[in-house]
Amino acid sequence: MKKYCLGIESTAHTWGVGIVDFEGENHSIINDTFMPEKGGLHPAMVREHHLHCFADVINKSLSDARLSLRDINLIAFSQSPGLGPVLKIGALVARMLSQILNIPLVGVNHCIAHVEIGRLMCNIKDPLTLYVSGGNTIVSAYESNRYQIFGETLDLAVGNMIDSFARDAGLSHPGGPKIESLASKSEKYIQLPYAVKGMDLSFSGLYTAAKRLLESPKFNDKYTLNDVANSLQETAFAMLTEVTERALAHTEKKEVLLTGGVAANKRLQQMIQYICDEHDTRFEAVPLKFAGDNGVMIAWTGVLRYLSEGGHEISETIINPRERMDQITVPWRIDK
Ligand code: AMP
Ligand code: MG
Secondary structure, three states, X not given: OOOEXXXXXXXXXXXXXXXXXXXXXXXXXXXXXXOOOOOOOOHHHHHHHHHHHHHHHHHHHHHHOOOOHHHOOEEEEEEEOOOXXXXXXXXXXXXXXXHHHOOOEEEEEHHHHHHHHHHHHOOOOOOEEEEEOOOOEEEEEEEOOEEEEEEEEOOOOHHHHHHHHHHHOOXXXXXXXXXXXXXXXXXXXXXXXXXXXOOEEOOHHHHHHHHHHHHOOOEOOOEOHHHHHHHHHHHHHHHHHHHHHHHHHHHOOOEEEEEOHHHHOHHHHHXXXXXXXXXXXXXXXXXXXXXXXXXXXXXXXXXHHHHHHOOOOHHHOOOOOOOOHHHOOOHHHOOO
C-alpha cells in the first residue's frame, strides 16, 4: 500500500500544503499566498493570514489528492529558515496533526527543500544549485555530507531587491514578473553598481542606484522605466551568473539547477544556460509550479529525511529562523 507524506510550507508569504507518496509522486499542491496591499511582508500580518487559511488549505489539498487525514503516514513542515512568527504557525499545526493522528513528524530546512524538489522534478542527481527567491540568494552544491554554500548574498535577496525596486516604480507585488516584462522591451544599458565580493554578492548599492535613476530629472527624458528595469536585471543577473560560473569551475559538477521564485525569469535562465553550454554542463530550471515556495518540496524532503533517520521528537521540532543549509547533514545523499 502507498504511504503518504503531507508537507506544510510556512517560512514567509506562502501557506503551502503538498502531498507526496514515499516514491516521490506528487498528489496535490495547494498554496495560499499573502499579498501585501502596500509595503513589504509584516510578520504579524502574514501570521494572521496563515492562521486564517491553514485548515482550508489542508482540506483542499486532501480532497485534491482524494485522501483523508487517516491516509497520511507522515507530517513534514518547514522548520527553518524564515520569519519566526510565521514558522511557528507551521510548527504548531504540524505538531498538532502528528499528535492527533499519532504519526511521525519531521522538520525540514526550506533551502534544502528547494534543492530536493529540483532534483526530483528535473531528474538530476548532483547539481550545483542557484537558489534565488524573495528571501534567499544561495549558490550551493553537495560536498562532504552537506549542501555547502559557495556564494550568497551579503544583504538583500535578489527577489526582494527587484520587488522593492518595482514597488518604488509604482508596480504591485510581486514585482519580479513585471520588471521582466518591462526589461524585455529595452536594449539600453545604464551602468549600475556591480558588487561581487569574493564569492558573495551585495545588492543594496545596485538597488539604491536604480532607485535614484527613477528620482532623477533625466527619468522619462533620457531613459525610461523599461531601460532602468533592463539595466537592473542585466546587472543583478550578471552578478549571479559570475558567482555560479566560478562555483561550477571549482566543483566541476555536471549539472546546474536553477530554483526559487526568480528561476521563472527567462533572461536569467538564458544567462545560466550560456555558462552551462560553455562548461559542457546540463542545465535545468525547476518547473514553474515547483519553483516558488510550496508544500510538495517540504513533503518530499521530509520523506527523504524520515527514510534515512526516522522522525523527530517534539523536542527536536523547535523552529530555527536562522539555520543555514550547510549547518545540517543530508544523510540521504551519502553514497552507500
Ligand atoms: P519565492 O520567495 O521562492 O516564493 O519567490 C517569490 C519571488 O520570485 C518574488 O520576489 C518574485 O518577484 C520573484 N519572481 C517571480 N517570478 C519572477 C520573474 N519572472 N522574474 C523575476 N522574479 C520573479
Ligand atoms: Mg523559498
